[in-house]
Amino acid sequence: MTSSDDPFGADEPEAQPTRPAPHEGDQPAGEPVVTTHFGSADEFVRKQLIGTYRRRVIAQGSGAGFRWKAAWWESKEAQQRIEALWRAWEAARADEKAGMSAWWIEHCDPHMSVLLSPEGPFADSTDENRIGDPLPYEPADEGLFEPDLQPPLLTQLLKDEAATTTP
Numbered sequence: 001m002t003s004s005d006d007p008f009g010a011d012e013p014e015a016q017p018t019r020p021a022p023h024e025g026d027q028p029a030g031e032p033v034v035t036t037h038f039g040s041a042d043e044f045v046r047k048q049l050i051g052t053y054r055r056r057v058i059a060q061g062s063g064a065g066f067r068w069k070a071a072w073w074e075s076k077e078a079q080q081r082i083e084a085l086w087r088a089w090e091a092a093r094a095d096e097k098a099g100m101s102a103w104w105i106e107h108c109d110p111h112m113s114v115l116l117s118p119e120g121p122f123a124d125s126t127d128e129n130r131i132g133d134p135l136p137y138e139p140a141d142e143g144l145f146e147p148d149l150q151p152p153l154l155t156q157l158l159k160d161e162a163a164t165t166t167p
Contacts, residue, residue: 036090036149037090037093037149037150038086038090038148038149038150039145039146039147039148039149039150040086040145040146040147040148041079041082041083041085041086041145042073042140042144042145043145043146043148043149043150044082044085044086044089045072045082045086045137046137047148047150048089049082049085049135050134050135050136050137051134053108053112053135054132054133054134054135055068055112055116055135056129056130056131057116057125057127057128057129057135057136058128059125059126059127059128060123060124060125060126062128064118065118066116066117066118067116067117067118067120067122067123067125068115068116068122068125068127068129068135068136069121069122069125069127069136070125070127070135070136070137070138071138071140072115072122072137073140073144073145075121075122077120077121078115078121078122081111081114081115082111082115084107084111085107085108085111085112088103088106088107089103089107089108092107
């Protein structure tokens with residue numbers, strides 16, 4: 001799907017790059033090559049999930065509330081759930097009618113309820129944020145995930161620029 005036929009991407013720049021399936025020759029004859037908008041689950045987390053699914057999270061021992069770990073990729077359960085969320089999101093983009101609605105109801109909300117639960121994989125997390133802020137994020141070690149396919153977010157570019165111009 002290109003940005004020109006994506007009902008949610010009308011203001012996006014023309015056709016962003018997509019990544020083909022690992023080995024195009026491995027596709028069964030007559031099957032279309034599978035492509036993704038994001039290059040990895042980590043890129044999906046950084047550029048889609050944490051800025052969209054904003055919840056106040058508190059550290060273990062701070063009372064009842066949601067938990068999230070900035071280094072989410074350290075949890076095997078979180079890796080698998082977020083990989084599933086990303087793949088389902090990629091598939092939902094192709095359904096122009098109800099794909100995204102179904103993704104929220106059938107995938108995102110159930111997985112995020114488990115991930116953010118005080119008994120979930122981030123139960124011992126000490127990461128916090130403020131109301132309205134994106135979920136905390138810490139970069140993974142280089143090479144853990146495939147390279148990004150989409151350009152950096154404007155907020156990241158501004159942050160990087162401020163870091164280089166500040167004495």
